[in-house]
Amino acid sequence: MTIRLENITKIFKNTTAVDHLSFTIEDGEMVCLLGPSGCGKSTTLSMVAGLEQPTEGQIFFDGQPVANVAAENRDIGMVFQNYALYPHMSVQDNILFPLKMHHVPKAERRQRLQNIAQMLQITELLHRKPGQLSGGQQQRVAIARALIKEPKILLLDEPFSNLDARLRIELRDDIRALQQKLKITTIFVTHDQEEAMSISDRILLMKEGVLQQYSTPQEMYRDPANLFVASFLGNPPINKLPCTLEGTRITAGGGLSWEREALAPVLCGQPGTQAILGVRPEDVLVVERGEHLTAEVTAIQTLGKEVYLRLHQGDAALTACLSWDHDYRMGDRLRLKLRKCYLFPAEGGV
Amino acid sequence: MTGIQHAHSRPVQFLLRYKAWLYLLPALTVITVFQIYPICKSFLMGFYTDFDYLKDEVYAWGFDNFRNLMNDSDFALAIRNTIRLTLVAAPLSILTSLLFAVLLNSDIRCRKVFQSIYFLPFVTSMVAVSIVWAWMLNKDYGLVNAILKIFGVKKIAWLTDPKMTLPILVVLCVWKGLGYRVIIFLAGLQGIDQRYYQAARLDGARAFNRFWHITIPQLRPTIFFLSVTTVIDVFKTFDEVYVMYAKEPGPLRSGLTIVYYIFNKFYHNWAFASAAAASFVLFAMVLAVTLLQFGVVRLAAILEERRTSR
Numbered sequence A: 001m002t003i004r005l006e007n008i009t010k011i012f013k014n015t016t017a018v019d020h021l022s023f024t025i026e027d028g029e030m031v032c033l034l035g036p037s038g039c040g041k042s043t044t045l046s047m048v049a050g051l052e053q054p055t056e057g058q059i060f061f062d063g064q065p066v067a068n069v070a071a072e073n074r075d076i077g078m079v080f081q082n083y084a085l086y087p088h089m090s091v092q093d094n095i096l097f098p099l100k101m102h103h104v105p106k107a108e109r110r111q112r113l114q115n116i117a118q119m120l121q122i123t124e125l126l127h128r129k130p131g132q133l134s135g136g137q138q139q140r141v142a143i144a145r146a147l148i149k150e151p152k153i154l155l156l157d158e159p160f161s162n163l164d165a166r167l168r169i170e171l172r173d174d175i176r177a178l179q180q181k182l183k184i185t186t187i188f189v190t191h192d193q194e195e196a197m198s199i200s201d202r203i204l205l206m207k208e209g210v211l212q213q214y215s216t217p218q219e220m221y222r223d224p225a226n227l228f229v230a231s232f233l234g235n236p237p238i239n240k241l242p243c244t245l246e247g248t249r250i251t252a253g254g255g256l257s258w259e260r261e262a263l264a265p266v267l268c269g270q271p272g273t274q275a276i277l278g279v280r281p282e283d284v285l286v287v288e289r290g291e292h293l294t295a296e297v298t299a300i301q302t303l304g305k306e307v308y309l310r311l312h313q314g315d316a317a318l319t320a321c322l323s324w325d326h327d328y329r330m331g332d333r334l335r336l337k338l339r340k341c342y343l344f345p346a347e348g349g350v
Numbered sequence B: 001m002t003g004i005q006h007a008h009s010r011p012v013q014f015l016l017r018y019k020a021w022l023y024l025l026p027a028l029t030v031i032t033v034f035q036i037y038p039i040c041k042s043f044l045m046g047f048y049t050d051f052d053y054l055k056d057e058v059y060a061w062g063f064d065n066f067r068n069l070m071n072d073s074d075f076a077l078a079i080r081n082t083i084r085l086t087l088v089a090a091p092l093s094i095l096t097s098l099l100f101a102v103l104l105n106s107d108i109r110c111r112k113v114f115q116s117i118y119f120l121p122f123v124t125s126m127v128a129v130s131i132v133w134a135w136m137l138n139k140d141y142g143l144v145n146a147i148l149k150i151f152g153v154k155k156i157a158w159l160t161d162p163k164m165t166l167p168i169l170v171v172l173c174v175w176k177g178l179g180y181r182v183i184i185f186l187a188g189l190q191g192i193d194q195r196y197y198q199a200a201r202l203d204g205a206r207a208f209n210r211f212w213h214i215t216i217p218q219l220r221p222t223i224f225f226l227s228v229t230t231v232i233d234v235f236k237t238f239d240e241v242y243v244m245y246a247k248e249p250g251p252l253r254s255g256l257t258i259v260y261y262i263f264n265k266f267y268h269n270w271a272f273a274s275a276a277a278a279s280f281v282l283f284a285m286v287l288a289v290t291l292l293q294f295g296v297v298r299l300a301a302i303l304e305e306r307r308t309s310r
Helices: A041-049 A093-099 A106-119 A135-147 A165-182 A193-199 A217-222 A226-234 B002-005 B011-019 B020-044 B064-071 B073-105 B111-123 B126-136 B141-152 B161-192 B193-200 B207-233 B239-244 B258-268 B272-309
Strands: A002-012 A015-025 A030-034 A058-061 A076-079 A153-157 A185-190 A204-206 A212-216 A239-246 A248-250 A256-259 A276-279 A284-286 A293-302 A307-312 A317-323 A334-338 A342-345 B049-052 B059-062
Touching: A015 A041, A015 A058, A015 A204, A015 A212, A015 B258, A030 A041, A030 A193, A041 A076, A041 A153, A076 A135, A076 B193, A093 A106, A093 A135, A093 B207, A106 A135, A153 A256, A153 A342, A165 A193, A165 A217, A165 A256, A185 A193, A185 B111, A193 A217, A204 A217, A204 A226, A212 A217, A212 A226, A217 B059, A217 B193, A239 A317, A248 A317, A284 A317, A307 A334, A342 B161, B020 B272, B049 B064, B049 B272, B064 B239, B073 B111, B073 B161, B073 B207, B073 B258, B111 B161, B126 B141, B126 B161, B126 B239, B161 B207, B161 B239, B193 B207, B239 B258, B258 B272
Parallel strands: A030 A185, A030 A204, A076 A153, A153 A185
Antiparallel strands: A002 A015, A002 A058, A204 A212, A239 A248, A239 A276, A248 A256, A276 A342, A284 A334, A293 A307, A293 A334, A307 A317, B049 B059
16 A cells, blocks of 8 residues: 655644645555654654544545544554553464454454464463563564454554563564565654665654655765764764865865865755765775874774774874774774765755 | 762761651551551450450450350341452443443443442432432332333332342442443553554454454453452442441342441441451451452463463
């Protein structure tokens, strides 16, 4: 089912949670609503679910407006942040609840329960109460409850936030596989950029209720629309060097200065004289010759397969992410080449 | 821990060990003198058969008081009336309070005002309230008959028709405890996570199903608490009868409750030992009903467990 939002605005008392948001999700796509907490992503999800009414704008499912369709009739499966499993019902009753509400015949209920329990590997848990399950098990049950009625749309609200790191990765791969197998249109809310990048077809990045960029993860990473998008994605975060533009010269702090052609920066927006030069840590390379700058190693952090270096040249600082094929020492001066850089308007500017 | 205690002198050690008791002492003293002692005393008094009340001397003990109670048709009537009242008033009271609590919990206007109105009887003297009710229910110049007259209903002798006693007492019981029970229910309702309702809506549950499958199970502890306290409350019905029926137990003794019987034995007949014995029977009945309620809940839990583990 395709989902289309047109000019959706949601105002709570004095705050605008969502501000004129428009986007389309194609049938069978998995889209991630990403943004810092309080950016309006959960509110957007609630409006799609029908739990909140938009102050302005329209939502369409397959081209049909759904403003007058109550949440209970929208044919949506949803997994809540804390799962919201009914504590007084056994796992089995929790999963069967949607079928009971839709008056599905008993024999079919049993069949579907068996199938979904097998698919999510929770057959052994069916007679327990939610309180007796671990976080990961609760999540599987919540997914089973959301999927058993075979909805057209699946909504996931921060489904991994209560799980430990290892389980998170395991379950997100499971969800992705399940989603692709069932080809169900899915919206997924998270504030974790890595999670968003790893499993979604497209990411919708929001900030203070406003859409920042809506594109595939690769596009968003390689061609960020603005400084916020660039700094929200990537770990360690993108390096930001304040600089001035004069004719064909770019001058940054620490006595650094380049001809514009030498760096060939990707333009993001229209920077004036004051600008920010952005360089991803993995785009800082150590070279023998043809360097853009030299800098001194002031801190080293090793992470097994790679190493993070903190580099200083005067008051200009950079983080580089390098493979660990060379032993770096504090105080080394390295010749550095910036493989790719971006030029953003200075913060606060247009 | 022990090392530190050894450093103290003996009296300090003593104080430390019994510190909690020291804090409890003032309240315990009051409760012991005015509650626990009288309870024990009246329990014993039920077994006095020959005694001097003023001198507190007992000459003979026995079960005569209880035997007399069993043969007293008035006592049987009091028990019958009380049980009938409880059977009707307690469930009705809980249902009505739940209904009002659910209404108050929804987004209606002036909910604070309604809440205060429902709570009013709880903070008002039952005696004053009963006088007002007696006036409202008066056959010739009461408010109720005046209003009914508008709808063409003939005058009803509310307070002198024995058939009307039970309904009136039921209404009074329900109304009297409404505010208290609504507050308790509201607290229970507000303790339910809204997410369950959201999840239920997405699962396709309409308002009634959400109430039946979420609200009721989530309120179970509250409902249990209120059913125990409400039954005890109704069992103790006395002042409304005493005041409303002008110190009589209602027309043809239709309002004779157990507490009224005890009161009557004590103040009018000066039969202290009989009154004490009757109090003991009331206590035993309340205890039995409460234990029964606990048993029912336990049984329900066991059955539920069996059903799901199958």
